[in-house]
Amino acid sequence: MSVRHFLDIDGAATLPTEELSLVDQSVADLVRTQAMGAVHGPAGLGKTFAVERALARRVGEVAACWVSFPSRPTMRLVAATLLEELTRVPVTGRRDRFALTAELLEELADHRGRDPRERLLVVDEAQQLNRECIEFLRYLHDHRLTRFALLLVGGDGAWKVLAREPMLRSRIYRRVVFRELTGEQVCALMPRFHPVYAEVAAETLLFVDDHFAHGNLRDWAAFTATAVELCRAGGRDRIDEAIARNAFALHGGTRAGAATR
Missing domain, CATH: 3.40.50.300 (P-loop containing nucleotide triphosphate hydrolases)
Structure with a gap:
């Protein structure tokens, strides 16, 4: 399986x-x-x-x-x-x-x-x-x-x-x-999720989470798939705020968090 x-x-x-x-x-x-x-x-x-x-x-x-x-x-x-x-x-x-x-x-x-x-x-x-x-x-x-x-x-x-x-x-x-990832968990776990987050500043990871993913793993995966393509197209190894904003735009803009979060 x-x-x-x-x-x-x-x-x-x-x-x-x-x-x-x-x-x-x-x-x-x-x-x-x-x-x-x-x-x-x-x-x-x-x-x-x-x-x-x-x-x-x-x-x-x-x-x-x-x-x-x-x-x-x-x-x-x-x-x-x-x-x-x-x-x-x-x-x-x-x-x-x-x-x-x-x-x-x-x-x-x-x-x-x-x-x-x-x-x-x-x-x-x-x-x-x-x-x-x-x-x-x-x-x-x-x-x-x-x-x-x-x-x-x-x-x-x-x-x-x-x-x-x-x-x-x-x-x-x-x-x-199951509950959404906290900001602390995002900073601890996302660098393990994909190489584009390796050595990325916590502020950048929290920027993505606060404006788009809101601790949701599926949204993080969607963002990551787009960020990987943008990094590859730009000859970059990891994301920064500019790549994050471009990824947001490709997903229709930033997203509001859940009311319970």
């Missing part, structure tokens, strides 16, 4: 953030205990990348199934989509969600006699699900016939649903919260 950075920037390195380490440990713990977990936070902070990286390190140990849904899916759509991902066979006909649930319970049953790897179901963009759909996943996970770990990955909306329901929240064994 290969893991790619956003925009697949040549020379970019994986940043050793605390969240990356926590996700790696949480995936290991969830697989070991076959429990439920949640990874959540604002968009663009590397949640999916962190889970993909953790699973890439455990290809021989974990049978992972990834699934995502459109906004506000019905329980039948959740059941049908999940069954298709597990079986790789399109769901046809007019089967209702009860019939699909029965098939899901069979597919999610303890499969260690056929495959020694533990199973992990990853629900990406979990904030799209309402309480009933998350409760449906909980039902599948807790059923006496099934054996799999369940990881919900997405925006903070997913955690808001879980937090309102004690029966759901109490089942979350591992929880990792």
